[in-house]
Amino acid sequence: MTFTTRPTLQGTFGMVSSTHWLASASAMAVLEDGGNAFDAAVAAGFVLQVVEPHLNGPAGEVPVILAPAGGPVRVLCGQGPAPRGATVEHYTSLGLELVPGTGPLAAAVPGAFDAWMTLLRDHGTREPADVLKYAIGYAEHGHPAVPGIGATVERVRELFETEWTTSAELYLPAGRSPAPGALLRNPVLAATWRRLLAEAEAAGRGREGRIEAARRVWREGFVAEALSDFAARPAMDTSGERHAGTLTGDDMASWSASYEEPVTYDWNGWTVCKAGPWSQGPVLLQQLALLADLPGSGPEYGTGEYLHTLIEASKLAFADREAWYGDAQGADTVPVEDLLSDAYTARRRALIGESASHELRPGSPGGRAPRLGAHATEAAEAAARAGDRAAGTGEPTVARDGATAGDTCHLDVVDRWGNMVSATPSGGWLQSNPVVPALGFPLGTRLQMAWLEPGLPNTLTPGRRPRTTLTPSLALRGGEPVLAFGTPGGDQQDQWQTHFLLAVALREPVRGGYDLQGAIDAPNWHHEGFPGSFWPRAMRPGAVTVESRAGEEAVRELRRRGHLVTVGGPWTEGRLCAVARDPETGVLSAAANPRGMQGYAVGR
Structure with missing residues (x-):
């Protein structure tokens, strides 16, 4: 039995989850x-x-x-x-x-x-x-x-x-x-x-x-x-x-x-829907594609090997985000179909080795050459030379030097x-x-x-959307909507959401429904192996932050594999919200993140 901070709410009238009560x-x-x-x-x-x-x-x-x-x-x-x-x-x-x-x-x-x-x-x-x-x-x-x-x-x-x-x-x-x-x-x-x-x-x-x-x-x-x-x-x-x-x-x-139409990917009976590559949404889908073997022959959920596999898959997907995503048009249209294709994913999956990669490794979907800007390339090279173990900014909150950024909210509703x-x-x-x-x-x-270097997928261009980190999610089973979820967290959003969805899919259900609260409460992580979306666009190759609740054994295994691990507080990673609906029974469910003591789910 999974012990959680709160129950997964269930009812039949309506459910709401958001980042503020x-x-x-x-x-x-x-x-x-x-x-x-x-x-x-x-x-x-x-x-x-x-x-x-x-x-x-x-x-x-x-x-x-x-x-x-x-x-x-x-x-x-x-x-x-x-x-x-x-x-x-x-x-x-x-x-x-x-x-x-x-x-x-x-x-x-x-x-x-x-x-x-x-x-x-x-x-x-x-x-x-x-x-x-x-x-x-x-x-x-x-x-x-x-x-x-x-x-x-x-x-x-x-x-x-x-x-x-x-x-x-x-x-x-x-x-x-x-x-x-x-x-x-x-x-x-x-x-x-x-x-x-x-x-x-x-x-x-x-x-x-x-x-x-x-x-x-x-x-x-x-x-x-x-x-x-x-x-x-x-x-x-x-x-x-x-x-x-x-x-x-x-x-x-x-x-x-x-x-517009969502970008979708079918994964082990789930159809996951995301916004297009003007957001970072397809990054979650690419991670799922790379992790297609998890329900069968993959490592055991929650172990150091499991976390290593997720982190390395995430690095590959975010490298593709940097090289390919943006509000591109005409001949520059983002090759989403190729990025999610079986053949491309198989080649990318083969790059996941036993040790942590500290490189920014975008792929070549459809044979196209990836486009990385000078800032991204120079940041990766400089960080690699420094062995960058300095504390990163993590979430896009107010930096220690007074430079200001911000964060995000989220809400889900089912009636x-x-x-x-x-x-x-x-x-x-x-x-x-x-x-x-x-x-x-x-x-x-x-x-x-957006970048100020011409010729990139996310170059600042009048009339085009800057590529955003905002990325709500909705999933179907058997063609029926069953799950809506999301989180604040900037670049971490589709890292935390992937971890959450896998926790929902790979763990035992409770009370005849998805264990939403257990999946939200599960120890989470994020890495910083790509240029950040927020000024000053820093990156930390190999850097991973995990909640202390992940356990000493998992942390030791990650470090053995070459990850530069920072052990965060027990409740510091992820601020997810989620609602669900069982199409067969009409039972509705909801859960919210306890981190920060601010998000709440309500319903009946």
Whole structure:
């Protein structure tokens, strides 16, 4: 029997799992009020913007994977592209070699709001005011601040007080950062949402008309005007200089969220669905392809040999991400079919040896030569020369030197009708850009994930999406959606999710269903053998961090095989959420990550 921190919840009415209990409770309130999973997800998404402002915000982005009951699985892209003025030439003319990790130059077109409204319009049943009222209430009346908010503000205190003074007004009133448990209010954000709803109500007729009007207000009205005006103001960024951004009102008006087919892979009776290679989603599928033998002749689950096999497969998949993934078009289209083909995977699997590789080894799908940028190549060579055992940044949180990045949220919902949705909101963090005083939130920084070297799959290009780390997941069995899951964690997301899915698939079920909580609680790990997606794009060849609960024997075996192992705390790797549905019985399940004491599942 597996002992877990919490039970896997089960019921038949509805289940929600998210990275914050208030978002989960708000989504459940929508379900109780008769809304469906998509209404609930939209409500939770807006609540997360309020209660986890250090992890996402209104001007961030969100990819969504949805499975309407009886309908096909679709991906809804809420990742905005680079503005028209965001050319490589513009950035290099400023003396930059990388897109800054903060500031207006790093801002893509905000995508989250339009994606949430599109999901509500096409698959929900509620009015915009119905789903926004929870977020408005928490912004107006306050919510108990989680410790991460104040800790983040303290790390950027000097920046806020000397440069980003509009952020200090909100997050350092009277010089004090938000204390854990203290009520944190954002009345300006509440007023922004109230004004947007009022203008949409006046301009739109019928539910769909009001949703479309809300989208117009965001993309063409007072919100777009305030964001573009503020983007034009120079602000201090991680380059140590003040730069203005490139986002304009025309950029906001010309983009909208869109649907696309998921990339899928069949693995041992599971069909796993991910967003395309403009995300890192196919990395999970490549890892599954490389690990096709695990259920039969593979090493025993949880052993050092098992972890070694997973880590080495992950290194190969992430090397391919670096060489091949991006929002490529035309002749540069990413060769996903070749990357997932049996023949290519067999050649790649043969590279997994008895010892740890410290090299960045992308493959040649379809005979094509891999394209690695100079930064990636130089970083790998420099780290190899140094034997880089220095502590890495790990997750994309605030670095020790004060340079700012951010992290992510996640939510999953399944309802009694069988609708299922998985979404990973991020960006627009309080530490990403100065707060726009007229709106109560800052711009995002997703452009930092694009390269300034021409000719790469992820080269900064106007109108194209920067390759994102955001990567929700949805899995089917027998053609029926059965599992939605995901996690924060930047580059670690599809490492942690692969480990989770294997724990679900390879371990014994409980109470007639999947052991979701046991799979979430299982000791996790991550490696850093590729250029990071966040500024300053560092890598640590051979470096692996494992939770201490993995056990001394497993750690010894990894070190014997040449891994540079850092033993982390017992509950430091992975922050997964998951919901499930048994198509035969209609039983719903949910679980959430105990790490950080913030994520919760609810349901009945």
